[in-house]
Amino acid sequence: MDRNKEEILRVENLKHYFTSGHGKNRIVVPAVDDISFTINKGEVFSLVGESGCGKTTTGRAIIKLYNATGGNVYFHGQRIIADAKAAKKLYKKGEISKEEKLQAKYDKKFEKIVTPEMKRQAKAIDENSPLVLEAIEKYLEEISETEKHIDAVTKEKSDLVGKIASDKGNKDLKKELSTLNSTLRNLGRRIKLNKMRIRKGKKVQKRLILDKNKDLMRRMQMIFQDPIASLNPRMTVKEIVAEGLRIKGEKDEVEIDRRVKDALNIVGLLPEHAGRYPHEFSGGQRQRIGIARSLVSDPSFIIADEPISALDVSIRAQVINLLNDLRENFGVTIFFIAHDLSVVKYFSDRVAVMYYGKIVEMGDKDKIFDHTLHPYTLSLIDSIPHPDPIYEQKRGDIMRYYPHLVHDYSKEQPTLKEVEPDHFVLCNTEEFKKYKAQVESNIK
Amino acid sequence: MNKEKVLEVNGLKVSFRTPNGLVRAVRDVSFDLYKGETLAIVGESGSGKSVTNRAIMGILAGNGIIDGGKISYANQDLTKLSEANFHKIRGNKIGMIFQDPLSSLNPTMKIGKQITEAMLVNGDRIKNRMLDIYHHEFHNYLNVVEEIKILKKQIDMFSYEVKVEEDLTKKEKKEKIAEIKRSHKAQIAELKKTLDPLKKNYLNKRKEAKEIVGKEVIVVKAERDKVLKDLRVELNAFKATVKSATDNEKESLKEELQKKIDHLDDQIEQYKRRFRVTKKEAYDRAIGIMTEVGIGEAEKRFNQYSFQFSGGMRQRIVIATAIIADPELLICDEPTTALDVTIQGQILNLIKKIKRERDLSVIFITHDLGVVANIADRVAVMYAGKIVEYGTSEEIFYNPKHPYTWALLASVPDLDTTERLISIPGTPPDMLFPPKGDAFADRNKYVLEIDFHEHPPYFKVSDTHYAATWLLHPDAPKVEMPKIVRDRVAKYQSQDKVKKVKTNG
Numbered sequence: 001m002d003r004n005k006e007e008i009l010r011v012e013n014l015k016h017y018f019t020s021g022h023g024k025n026r027i028v029v030p031a032v033d034d035i036s037f038t039i040n041k042g043e044v045f046s047l048v049g050e051s052g053c054g055k056t057t058t059g060r061a062i063i064k065l066y067n068a069t070g071g072n073v074y075f076h077g078q079r080i081i082a083d084a085k086a087a088k089k090l091y092k093k094g095e096i097s098k099e100e101k102l103q104a105k106y107d108k109k110f111e112k113i114v115t116p117e118m119k120r121q122a123k124a125i126d127e128n129s130p131l132v133l134e135a136i137e138k139y140l141e142e143i144s145e146t147e148k149h150i151d152a153v154t155k156e157k158s159d160l161v162g163k164i165a166s167d168k169g170n171k172d173l174k175k176e177l178s179t180l181n182s183t184l185r186n187l188g189r190r191i192k193l194n195k196m197r198i199r200k201g202k203k204v205q206k207r208l209i210l211d212k213n214k215d216l217m218r219r220m221q222m223i224f225q226d227p228i229a230s231l232n233p234r235m236t237v238k239e240i241v242a243e244g245l246r247i248k249g250e251k252d253e254v255e256i257d258r259r260v261k262d263a264l265n266i267v268g269l270l271p272e273h274a275g276r277y278p279h280e281f282s283g284g285q286r287q288r289i290g291i292a293r294s295l296v297s298d299p300s301f302i303i304a305d306e307p308i309s310a311l312d313v314s315i316r317a318q319v320i321n322l323l324n325d326l327r328e329n330f331g332v333t334i335f336f337i338a339h340d341l342s343v344v345k346y347f348s349d350r351v352a353v354m355y356y357g358k359i360v361e362m363g364d365k366d367k368i369f370d371h372t373l374h375p376y377t378l379s380l381i382d383s384i385p386h387p388d389p390i391y392e393q394k395r396g397d398i399m400r401y402y403p404h405l406v407h408d409y410s411k412e413q414p415t416l417k418e419v420e421p422d423h424f425v426l427c428n429t430e431e432f433k434k435y436k437a438q439v440e441s442n443i444k
Numbered sequence: 445m446n447k448e449k450v451l452e453v454n455g456l457k458v459s460f461r462t463p464n465g466l467v468r469a470v471r472d473v474s475f476d477l478y479k480g481e482t483l484a485i486v487g488e489s490g491s492g493k494s495v496t497n498r499a500i501m502g503i504l505a506g507n508g509i510i511d512g513g514k515i516s517y518a519n520q521d522l523t524k525l526s527e528a529n530f531h532k533i534r535g536n537k538i539g540m541i542f543q544d545p546l547s548s549l550n551p552t553m554k555i556g557k558q559i560t561e562a563m564l565v566n567g568d569r570i571k572n573r574m575l576d577i578y579h580h581e582f583h584n585y586l587n588v589v590e591e592i593k594i595l596k597k598q599i600d601m602f603s604y605e606v607k608v609e610e611d612l613t614k615k616e617k618k619e620k621i622a623e624i625k626r627s628h629k630a631q632i633a634e635l636k637k638t639l640d641p642l643k644k645n646y647l648n649k650r651k652e653a654k655e656i657v658g659k660e661v662i663v664v665k666a667e668r669d670k671v672l673k674d675l676r677v678e679l680n681a682f683k684a685t686v687k688s689a690t691d692n693e694k695e696s697l698k699e700e701l702q703k704k705i706d707h708l709d710d711q712i713e714q715y716k717r718r719f720r721v722t723k724k725e726a727y728d729r730a731i732g733i734m735t736e737v738g739i740g741e742a743e744k745r746f747n748q749y750s751f752q753f754s755g756g757m758r759q760r761i762v763i764a765t766a767i768i769a770d771p772e773l774l775i776c777d778e779p780t781t782a783l784d785v786t787i788q789g790q791i792l793n794l795i796k797k798i799k800r801e802r803d804l805s806v807i808f809i810t811h812d813l814g815v816v817a818n819i820a821d822r823v824a825v826m827y828a829g830k831i832v833e834y835g836t837s838e839e840i841f842y843n844p845k846h847p848y849t850w851a852l853l854a855s856v857p858d859l860d861t862t863e864r865l866i867s868i869p870g871t872p873p874d875m876l877f878p879p880k881g882d883a884f885a886d887r888n889k890y891v892l893e894i895d896f897h898e899h900p901p902y903f904k905v906s907d908t909h910y911a912a913t914w915l916l917h918p919d920a921p922k923v924e925m926p927k928i929v930r931d932r933v934a935k936y937q938s939q940d941k942v943k944k945v946k947t948n949g
Contacts, residue, residue, distance in 0.1 A: 314855055320857075346865075383789045388841060
C-alpha cells in the first residue's frame with residue numbers, strides 16, 4: 001500500500017449482527033462479521049459480493065444508519081463508531097483507563113454529544129476573541145460586496161425602466177424587470193442576514209464550535225440503490241437537494257439557490273429542473289438527483305450503494321461516467337458497493353470481495369483480477385457473462401464455490417493475511433504458503 | 445435455414461389506452477421463430493420487448509389492444525383467438541418464465557401443489573376427449589364471438605383516439621367517429637349473421653361427442669369391473685389358501701399376497717387414470733420434473749413453501765411449472781435479472797439443457813448482452829417498439845450495423861475496458877407521440893437528415909442479418925463503428941483464434 005496516501009476512512013473489526021426472537025428462539029445473523037479495511041483519499045474502493053453477503057449493511061453501518069454491533073470506524077482521523085460495550089469490559093479488566101472508556105462512550109454517539117472540551121472552547125469565546133473578529137470582518141466584506149452588486153442591479157433596473165417607458169408593449173422587458181426585482185429583494189435579504197450575523201457574531205461562532213461534530217458527519221454522504229424509492233415524491237427537486245443545507249442551518253436563500261444550481265449543474269441537470277417533482281424524471285435523471293443531493297453538502301466521502309443496478313443499460317454508462325468525473329474533478333472518495341464485476345473492474349482502484357460477512361480477498365484492482373488467489377473470487381470472475389458469443393458457447397459449467405470442500409479450517413481459523421504488497425487473502429497458515437508460492441510463480 | 449417455423453409474428457402493433465392518449469408500445473414488429481432455436485430480444489425497458497411477448501401469450505393488460513398484425517402459431521392467428529381457445533395453448537403449448545421468481549409463486553401454497561396445479565385442473569380426461577371431438581366447431585364459434593368483441597373494443601379505442609387529437613375541429617371529429625362506428629358496425633352485423641349457424645353446428649357436434657364418449661366410457665367401465673372382479677376373486681381365493689397353509693409356508697405366501705394386493709391397487713389406479721389425472725400421477729411427474737431442473741431431494745422439497753427456497757431454486761421451480769405441461773415454445777422474460785451472477789450462470793445452463801433435451805424453441809428477453817451472447821442463436825434488438833436490427837448472434841456481436849446496437853455494446857464495460865464509456869445521451873422517446881422518422885435519431889451520434897423525416901426500411905447485410913438504419917443506404921456517408929466496439933470485436937476474434945489453436949494443439 002502506498003503509505004504516502006492520506007487515509008480518509010479506517011474500519012477496524014466492524015461487526016453488525018441482526019438478531020430476531022428471544023430466549024430459546026433467538027437467532028443471530030452475522031451480516032457483517034469482523035471486517036477491517038482502509039480507504040485512501042481520492043480513490044474508489046469497491047465492495048463486491050453476492051446479494052445477502054452484507055455489503056449494503058457495511059455501507060449503512062459506516063454512515064450510521066445502523067448501530068454497529070462492534071468495531072471502530074475512523075473518519076478523517078476522528079472515531080465516528082466506537083464499541084462502548086467492549087471498552088467497558090476492558091476497563092473492568094483494567095486494561096484501559098477511565099478516560100479511554102469515556103471517550104469510547106462519547107465517540108459512539110459523537111455527532112449528538114457535546115464534549116466538555118467543546119463547551120469550554122465555546123465558553124471562552126467573547127466579543128473580542130480573534131475568531132469572532134475574523135468572522136465579522138468577513139461578513140462586513142460580504143456586505144460591501146453585496147452593496148456593490150445592489151448598485152449595479154439598481155442601475156440596470158433604472159435603465160430598464162427607461163426602456164419600458166419608451167416601449168410599453170414589450171412583455172420580455174417586463175419579465176426581466178420582475179427578475180431584477182426579485183434579485184434585489186434577495187440581495188437585500190442577504191445584507192440583513194449578514195448584519196444579523198454580525199450582531200450575533202459571538203453566538204454564531206459558538207454554534208460552529210458546538211456543531212463541529214455534526215459537520216464532520218455531513219461530509220459523508222450516501223447514494224442509494226433505488227432512485228424511485230429514495231426520493232420523496234412530495235418534494236420538488238430543489239427541496240430535496242436543499243434539504244441537507246437547511247438542516248445544516250443555512251438560511252441564506254441566495255446561497256441555497258446558488259449551491260443547488262451548482263449541484264444540479266455538476267450532475268448534468270438543468271436549473272429549470274429544480275422546480276419539478278421526481279416522478280417527472282426518468283430513472284437515470286432520478287439517480288442524478290440523488291447524486292446532486294449528496295453533493296450539495298460538499299462531501300469528501302460518498303458511499304454509493306449499487307447506484308447503477310436499478311438503471312437501464314443505456315443509462316448506466318451515463319451514471320458511471322458522472323461518478324468518474326466527480327472523482328477526477330472534485331477529488332471525492334467513493335465507496336462503491338456493487339455486484340457487477342466488470343463495472344467494478346472498470347471503475348475502482350481497490351477492491352474487496354465479501355462472502356457471508358467476511359472479506360475474503362482485498363487489494364489493488366489489478367492484483368485481484370489478474371492474480372486471483374481466493375477460490376470464491378475465482379468463481380465470481382468466472383461467472384461474468386462476456387458479450388462474445390463464440391466464447392460463451394464454448395464455456396462449459398460455471399466454476400462453483402463450495403467452502404467446505406475447498407478449505408480445511410478444522411485446525412486453524414483463517415485470518416486476512418497480506419500475501420503480496422496490497423493484496424490480502426483470507427487464509428490460514430497452510431493456505432498462506434500455497435498462495436505465496438503462487439504469487440511468486442506469477443511474478444516470474 | 446430450412447427449419448420448421450414454430451411461430452410467425454407479422455406486423456404486430458400493440459397500444460395502451462391511457463388518460464393522455466394511446467401509448468404505442470409495439471409498432472410493426474415481425475419475426476419468425478424456428479424449431480429448436482433461441483431468439484433473444486434485447487432492448488432497454490420500455491422498448492416493447494415484454495409487451496410483444498405478452499401479446500403472444502395473450503396476457504396483455506386490460507387497457508391494451510392489438511391494433512394490427514398477426515401472430516401465427518399452429519395455423520391459428522393468436523390475435524383473434526378467444527380466451528377459451530387460448531387456454532388450450534397458454535401453458536400447454538407456450539410456457540412462460542417471469543422475471544421475479546418470488547412474485548410469480550404463491551407464498552401460501554406448497555410448491556408441489558403449485559407445480560401440479562395445472563395438471564390437476566386440466567386433468568379431466570373424459571372432458572378433454574369430448575373437447576377434442578367438437579373442438580373445431582366450438583372454437584370456430586368462439587372465435588367469431590371474440591372477433592365481435594374486439595371490433596366493439598376498437599370502436600371505443602379509435603373514437604377515443606380521435607377525441608384526443610388536437611388538430612381537428614369538433615365537426616371533423618364527429619364525422620370521423622361516425623365513420624368509424626359505421627364501418628365497424630357493418631362488420632359486426634356481417635359477423636353476427638354467421639353466428640347462428642355456427643352455434644347450431646357446434647351444439648350438434650357436442651351432442652354427438654357426448655354420445656361417442658359416453659359409449660367409450662361404458663366400454664372402459666365394463667372392462668374395469670370385469671378385470672377388478674377377477675382380481676378380487678383371485679385374491680380372496682389366495683387369502684383362503686394362506687390361512688390354511690402351515691406356519692412354514694406362511695412367510696413366503698404372505699409376500700406373494702402383498703404383491704397381489706399391490707397389483708390390484710395398481711390396476712385400480714390405472715383405470716382411474718383413464719378417466720382423470722390422479723394425484724399420484726401428478727406427484728410422480730412433478731418429482732421427475734423437479735429432478736430434471738436440478739432441485740435435489742425432490743420428495744422433501746415437494747412439501748415446502750416458496751420462502752424456504754433461495755432465489756435460484758425459486759427460479760428452478762418456476763421453470764418446472766412452465767415445462768411440466770410439455771410446451772414446445774418457452775418464453776423467458778428476463779429470468780436472470782433478479783439473480784446473482786453465479787446463480788445466473790446456473791439458470792442459463794439449465795435453460796440451455798432443457799432446450800436441448802426437449803427440442804424447445806425459446807424466446808429470451810433480456811437487456812444483458814453477456815447473457816444474450818451465452819444463450820442466443822439469433823438476436824433481435826428492439827428500440828421504441830420496433831426491431832432495429834436482427835441477425836445471428838455472431839453477426840450482431842461481431843458485425844453490428846445499427847448505431848443503437850453500437851451504443852448498447854459500448855455502454856457496458858467488460859473486464860478490459862479502460863477508456864471512457866460511451867453513454868447514450870437523453871432518454872427514449874415518449875411513445876404517446878411516437879417520432880415520425882427514426883425513433884433513435886435524437887440520441888444518435890451518427891444521425892442523418894433523413895432520419896428525422898422517414899423511418900428507414902430494413903437493409904440487408906446478409907441472408908440472416910438485417911438492420912433498419914439509413915447508414916446502410918448506398919448514398920449514405922461511410923461511418924465506422926465506435927472505437928471501443930471495434931477494439932472489442934478485434935480482441936474477441938483474436939482471442940477466439942488463440943483458443944482454437946490451443947484446442948487444436
